[in-house]
Amino acid sequence: xxxxxxxxxxxxxxxxxxxxxxxxxxxxxxxxxxxxxxxxxxxxxxxxxxxxxxxxxxxxxxxxxxxxxxxxxxxxxxxxxxxxxxxxxxxxxxxxxxxxxxxxxxxxxxxxxxxxxxxxxxxxxxxxxxxxxxxxxxxxxxxxxxxxxxxxxxxxxxxxxxxxxxxxxxxxxxxxxxxxxxxxxxxxxxxxxxxxxxxx
Amino acid sequence: xxxxxxxxxxxxxxxxxxxxxxxxxxxxxxxxxxxxxxxxxxxxxxxxxxxxxxxxxxxxxxxxxxxxxxxxxxxxxxxxxxxxxxxxxxxxxxxxxxxxxxxxxxxxxxxxxxxxxxxxxxxxxxxxxxxxxxxxxxxxxxxxxxxxxxxxxxxxxxxxxxxxxxxxxxxxxxxxxxxxxxxxxxxxxxxxxxxxxxxxxxxxxxxxxxxxxxxxxxxxxxxxxxxxxxxxxxxxxxxxxxxxxxxxxxxxxxxxxxxxxxxxxxxxxxxxxxxxxxxxxxxxxxxxxxxxxxxxxxxxxxxxxxxxxxxxxxxxxxxxxxxxxxxxxxxxxxxxxxxxxxxxxxxxxxxxxxxxxxxxxxxxxxxxxxxxxxxxxxxxxxxxxxxxxxxxxxxxxxxxxxxxxxxxxxxxxxxxxxxxxxxxxxxxxxxxxxxxxxxxxxxxxxxxxxxxxxxxxxxxxxxxxxxxxxxxxxxxxxxxxxxxxxxxxxxxxxxxxxxxxxxxxxxxxxxxxxxxxxxxxxxxxxxxxxxxxxxxxxxxxxx
Numbered sequence: 001x002x003x004x005x006x007x008x009x010x011x012x013x014x015x016x017x018x019x020x021x022x023x024x025x026x027x028x029x030x031x032x033x034x035x036x037x038x039x040x041x042x043x044x045x046x047x048x049x050x051x052x053x054x055x056x057x058x059x060x061x062x063x064x065x066x067x068x069x070x071x072x073x074x075x076x077x078x079x080x081x082x083x084x085x086x087x088x089x090x091x092x093x094x095x096x097x098x099x100x101x102x103x104x105x106x107x108x109x110x111x112x113x114x115x116x117x118x119x120x121x122x123x124x125x126x127x128x129x130x131x132x133x134x135x136x137x138x139x140x141x142x143x144x145x146x147x148x149x150x151x152x153x154x155x156x157x158x159x160x161x162x163x164x165x166x167x168x169x170x171x172x173x174x175x176x177x178x179x180x181x182x183x184x185x186x187x188x189x190x191x192x193x194x195x196x197x198x199x200x
Numbered sequence: 201x202x203x204x205x206x207x208x209x210x211x212x213x214x215x216x217x218x219x220x221x222x223x224x225x226x227x228x229x230x231x232x233x234x235x236x237x238x239x240x241x242x243x244x245x246x247x248x249x250x251x252x253x254x255x256x257x258x259x260x261x262x263x264x265x266x267x268x269x270x271x272x273x274x275x276x277x278x279x280x281x282x283x284x285x286x287x288x289x290x291x292x293x294x295x296x297x298x299x300x301x302x303x304x305x306x307x308x309x310x311x312x313x314x315x316x317x318x319x320x321x322x323x324x325x326x327x328x329x330x331x332x333x334x335x336x337x338x339x340x341x342x343x344x345x346x347x348x349x350x351x352x353x354x355x356x357x358x359x360x361x362x363x364x365x366x367x368x369x370x371x372x373x374x375x376x377x378x379x380x381x382x383x384x385x386x387x388x389x390x391x392x393x394x395x396x397x398x399x400x401x402x403x404x405x406x407x408x409x410x411x412x413x414x415x416x417x418x419x420x421x422x423x424x425x426x427x428x429x430x431x432x433x434x435x436x437x438x439x440x441x442x443x444x445x446x447x448x449x450x451x452x453x454x455x456x457x458x459x460x461x462x463x464x465x466x467x468x469x470x471x472x473x474x475x476x477x478x479x480x481x482x483x484x485x486x487x488x489x490x491x492x493x494x495x496x497x498x499x500x501x502x503x504x505x506x507x508x509x510x511x512x513x514x515x516x517x518x519x520x521x522x523x524x525x526x527x528x529x530x531x532x533x534x535x536x537x538x539x540x541x542x543x544x545x546x547x548x549x550x551x552x553x554x555x556x557x558x559x560x561x562x563x564x565x566x567x568x569x570x571x572x573x574x575x576x577x578x579x580x581x582x583x584x585x586x587x588x589x590x591x592x593x594x595x596x597x598x599x600x601x602x603x604x605x606x607x608x609x610x611x612x613x614x615x616x617x618x619x620x621x622x623x624x625x626x627x628x629x630x631x632x633x634x635x636x637x638x639x640x641x642x643x644x645x646x647x648x649x650x651x652x653x654x655x656x657x658x659x660x661x662x663x664x665x666x667x668x669x670x671x672x673x674x675x676x677x678x679x680x681x682x683x684x685x686x687x688x689x690x691x692x693x694x695x696x697x698x699x700x701x702x703x704x705x706x707x708x709x710x711x712x713x714x715x716x717x718x719x720x721x722x723x724x725x726x727x728x729x730x731x732x733x734x735x736x737x738x739x740x741x742x743x
Contacts, residue, residue: 174282181286200279
């Protein structure tokens with residue numbers, strides 16, 4: 001299989017300056033919240049997965065309970081193959097930066113990505129490149145509440161995603177903590193909460 | 201680690217401050233606060249001027265006070281430290297004292313007093329060896345190398361001896377901190393540079409012949425270094441012979457040399473009443489020039505008669521005699537028949553030969569020290585005053601400046617008795633007659649304030665007593681900051697120098713004295729180019 005197809009996570013179905021919504025090709029195959037994803041191949045936009053949802057294909061038709069006589073959810077799905085066709089999983093992404101002349105610019109892209117543009121998972125080198133600087137954290141912190149309606153959940157998820165990428169990298173952790181401390185110097189309770197949640 | 205930038209050591213940026221309080225300098229992230237010491241000389245690159253000053257204080261700051269309790273949050277100390285470091289920073293306080301240059305590269309003709317301060321974010325560096333030599337001069341025929349500034353062993357702090365001897369000076373510090381070494385260096389410097397002539401009242405017999413270091417190693421005295429340029433007089437020839445170092449001359453005091461003023465100078469140590477002091481002035485008139493001898497010989501009956509003739513209370517005269525009786529036992533006080541050795545000392549000094557007066561076993565006898573020091577100094581000063589006045593009247597050359605070194609000054613320059621001693625007069629009149637003091641003492645706090653305020657340059661080793669520190673710094677510009685510096689001197693080989701002959705107060709590690717190399721540096725006399733030129737000129741003229 002083509003690499004670009006293999007790494008494909010979905011396709012954009014809604015797009016605006018702040019971010020976009022992408023639909024997955026397969027049910028429940030969305031990346032986890034806090035994942036860095038890429039849109040496009042030339043001058044790609046990067047964003048962080050902020051919200052995942054699975055709902056009926058047609059907003060008028062709600063899902064109904066079907067498993068009264070089933071023993072497990074796997075059995076339920078197996079006995080009702082139409083379900084997979086009637087539901088759809090999609091994920092929201094907040095834009096965090098874009099690549100221009102091989103240089104990452106943190107912030108919102110000048111134009112939102114196009115509808116039907118493909119969303120890819122990032123390669124290790126792309127991740128390394130994007131996380132070289134941490135300037136996007138201020139944007140992420142500002143968007144965190146509005147994106148998921150929960151204070152700092154998105155930020156904490158992203159930080160976990162980043163720390164998991166470099167588990168034994170002391171310098172990276174230090175850099176991250178330093179950035180957070182500077183970011184929240186006027187809101188220490190928020191800083192303390194985040195540090196505690198990250199178990200640092 | 202300290203950043204090296206073109207051999208200049210960068211410390212930080214000016215962030216705040218005032219001319220009066222000093223500048224606050226935020227130290228750079230690459231600089232460890234533990235590498236910086238209070239008292240270190242620094243330069244500050246302003247926009248159009250370069251300043252020279254010294255570090256007076258340092259402290260740790262928080263940009264965010266609330267962060268102080270963050271220590272309980274993170275699970276690992278490293279993370280806590282990282283968080284803390286984003287808000288924590290170190291600040292040093294710098295006092296700019298002089299302006300040394302228009303920009304970083306060129307230098308002014310001489311240091312100018314700083315009447316302004318550098319702007320925000322001016323870069324602060326540790327002073328370089330060049331900066332130090334520019335401010336304090338290089339060792340030459342007038343400057344003597346005293347030691348190195350803190351954190352800059354390669355630089356030499358020099359003292360302008362010509363300026364130095366124009367006023368009375370003081371070397372202070374509690375015992376065992378290196379006062380005697382500092383004194384030896386200065387005395388040797390004065391001899392070597394031929395700036396003035398020394399008269400040393402060597403109470404503990406350590407400057408003429410060999411003295412000893414704190415560890416008990418012998419160190420050479422002036423006589424051993426400069427031989428014929430120095431004459432050692434001794435009040436206790438027997439002591440000198442016991443140590444197999446024969447003095448050049450024995451000093452004896454004739455009865456007739458003792459004057460009522462000498463008794464007055466002892467008022468404090470002998471606990472004389474006002475009446476007894478007054479009465480002593482009547483004795484020469486009644487008993488003639490040998491009054492001292494005559495008076496001490498008197499029996500109870502004689503005293504009674506004498507009291508009647510002088511209309512003094514008998515008890516006053518008896519108590520005066522009782523207190524003076526101790527001088528009868530001093531072997532160096534002799535009959536009038538012997539030669540005038542005081543005149544001998546004066547003649548020696550006139551020839552430009554330095555005199556060290558050893559007290560031998562009288563080192564514990566403070567009354568003897570005060571008596572002899574006062575008596576000699578008064579006679580010598582009288583001579584200097586006459587000669588200076590004559591020289592001024594006839595427009596001829598004034599006598600060579602005389603530096604009188606005295607020890608344990610706090611015992612006779614205290615507020616209650618200093619008015620009676622000649623030394624307080626000399627300190628007050630300063631350089632008028634070319635006679636100045638070099639006071640070596642451990643309790644400056646007890647010395648009369650007025651005398652202390654007249655001291656030109658103060659070289660201070662470690663002092664513990666708050667009163668001593670305060671007394672030295674009273675009225676000194678930047679006194680509060682200097683107190684910080686002074687209170688943190690190491691107990692050995694470190695001294696704070698401030699006052700007339702240094703443009704900027706400076707802490708030095710005193711140069712080494714005691715090794716063969718160190719002696720050589722003093723013995724290599726620096727040829728004065730002007731004298732050499734003159735000799736050549738005269739040869740040309742007469743050839």
